[in-house]
Amino acid sequence: MTTRYRRAALLTAAVYLSCTALPVVSAHAQDEMIRQTLGAxxxxxxxxxxxxxADAANIYTVSNRQELLDALQAGGKPDLPKIIQIKGTINLSVDDDNNELTEKDYADPAYDFEAYKAAYAPAVWNVRLTDKQRPERDLIGPQEEARQRSAENQKKRIVIRVTSNTTIIGLGNDAKIVKGNLFIGDGTENVIIRNIIFEDAxxxxxxxxxxxxxxxxxxYPGCEAAYVNADTGPQKCPGGRWNSEYDSISINGGKxxxxxxxxxxDGERPDKLFPPVFPFPHNQVEQKVQHHDGQVDITNGADFVTLTxxxxxxxxxxxxxGGSDSLTSDEGKLNVTxxxxxxxxxxxxxxxxxxGKVxxxxxxxxxxxxxxxDASLSVLENHERGISQSKGIPIFRSAFGIGKGSAIYSENNFFExxxxxxxxxxxxxxGTRFFDAGSLVNGEAADFATVLNADPKKPISSDVGWKxxxxxxxPIPAKDVPDYVKANAGAGKL
Incomplete structure (x- = not known):
């Protein structure tokens, strides 16, 4: 109910003096900041x-999940312009009394992770290939059904749908939204999100x-299309991945x-805490038990997005x-800066x-x-290389992924x-197109054209079709980028 959250109605300096986490700013300066727009x-x-x-009645200060939900509805008119100020930490994985919910609260009674692993382990599931000469990807059975019910329980609680004409902005330098997903879906437009630490979706x-x-x-030793015994068959071939559901922010059709x-x-639960659970050849670094998906994913016809x-x-x-090569309806959309x-x-x-044009x-x-x-090594050699050389942080595999129909225009970036x-x-x-100008890699001029055209059978054009x-x-010179970005990027630096 609306009385449960505080409105920043007067925007006076006294409000901010009462909370040591917030800087002392004038009411006028605060009002200007929360109403800031993206320039032409x-x-x-x-x-x-x-x-x-937003008028004064639709400026809110919220500090928990329910207050955030109420504010997004703007008194029953969710598309009204509204400004939602985040104070402190909002945990999205909580019940209606703001008590944290964890795995045991969401899990279906029939779900058990150890039983799930046993049912779908490659040694069990992969012994018979489909007509497409790969293991069946659509799992069936009571454990997968129980997992899906469990996942739906969590999804209903932690996915928060953002409404149109909304600014969500953190107060001070410690505003957080944790353990959940802000979802900007199809039909939602005109959204600003600023100065917030997003952690551990x-x-x-x-x-x-x-x-x-x-x-x-x-x-790979024993990798064969037909099952022979426990040591020979498709269960000894590489592949398989854990996939998770939630991004910190999903722009899924929004504009x-x-x-x-x-x-x-990812906060205190980084991926290194969840290593692979199956033995070789299913112990690649990429086969970790992935509990985090993207940080910001932009899919399903989303358009006109700027990240600064x-x-x-x-x-x-x-x-x-762009979520799939088959979604040709994304052509002409997914334009992002x-x-x-x-x-x-x-x-x-x-x-x-x-x-997208990016x-x-x-x-x-x-x-x-x-x-x-390393392109010069075999899949097996790269498998072993990844395990032996990984340092417990995400391996820098690729910055730009040049996918189907993409048109990436890169300039004056700095890679270290x-x-x-x-x-x-x-x-x-x-993909078939990529352009770069003025970028540096480890202090040297980036010659993407030469590197990307190493295979003459798959040429990459520098004409991306737009400018x-x-x-x-x-743009500032690439050599100045590290100091400039370190000084400006991230929450608490408005």
Missing amino acids: RDGWADGTDGGSK FDYFPAWDPGDSWSLNKD KVWLDHNTFT YNHFLNHDKTSLI FRGNWFENAGQRMPRVRF HSYNNYFSGDASGAP INNGGIRNAGNIQG PTLYGKQ
């Missing part, structure tokens, strides 16, 4: 104004996909979205743009793009490629890749 021509989401036109019930990345690779000065992290001064930290699959963001110890998808400039990429795949180089900065994943015109700020 500032990336693909130019002109997005969120809830800047944790999926308690990840699904095992036996056919994901599976291959009949006979470099006109500005994400600014946010920090994204965000800090993506210690996470593998950072940002997916990345400016001034910091990808620190990210593994891949910075971003990985299908179909402008990436003045971003800073820093990480370690120890254990990353320990134990790696330009081959880790871009990865061809079904950016929406510059909120003109």
Whole structure:
């Protein structure tokens, strides 16, 4: 009910003096900050104004999940302009009394992770291939059914649907939204999210996909299409992945979205705590039990998105743009700008793009490629390399994923890749176009054209079919990017 949350009606300095976590600012300055809009021509989401036109009755300060839900409805009129100020930490995985919910609260009585592993272990499930010469990807049986029921229980609680014409902004430097997912769906437009630490969008019930990345690779001892015995057959072939459900922010069909000065992290439950659970050959680094999906994914016809001064930290699959090669309806959409963001110890998808026109400039990429795949090695050799060289942080595999129909325009970015180089900065994943100008990799000029065209049978054109015109700020030289981005990216730096 509306009386349960505090409205920032007067916006007086006294409100902020009463909370030591907040800086002392004038009411006028605070009002200007929370009503800030994305400037004209500032990336693909130019002109997005969120809830800047909200009247005093629709400016809220919230500090728990229920208050956030109530504020998003704006007195029963969810599309009214509204400004929602986040104070302190909001945990989205809580009950109606704000008590935290964990795996045991969501789990279906029939679900048991050890039983799930036993039922779908490659040694059990992979012994018979489908007509497509890979293990059946659609699991059946009581444990998968129980997992799905458990996952639905969690989803109903932790996925929060953002409404149109909304600004969500953190107060001070410690505003957090944890253990849940903000969802900007189809039909939702004009959203601003700023100055918030997003942490640990944790999926308690990840699904095992036996056919994901599976291959009949006979470099692996015992890998054969037909089952012979426990040591020979498809169960000895590489592949299979755990997949999780939740991003910190999902822009799933939404339009006109500005994400600014946010920090994204897995918090105290990073992926290294959840290593692979099956024996060789299903113990690759990539076969960890994945409890985190993307940090910001942009899919299903989403469009006109700008990300500025965000800090993506210690996470593998950072940002997916376009969810499937088969979604040709995404053509002409998924137009996204990345400016001034910091990808620190990210593994891949910075971003990985299908179909969209993506402008990436003045971003800073820093990480370690120890254990990353080497094109000169076999799959088995890369398997062993990843295990032996991994340092417990996400392996810097690829910044740009050049996918089907993508048109990425990169300029003046800075890549600092320990134990790696330009081959880790871009990865061809079904795409045919990529352009870069002025970027540096480990202090050297980035010659993407030469590296990406190493295979003459799969040429990559530097003509991406468009040229950016929406510059909120003109690009600075790549050599100046690290200091500039470190000083500006992340929550608490407005």
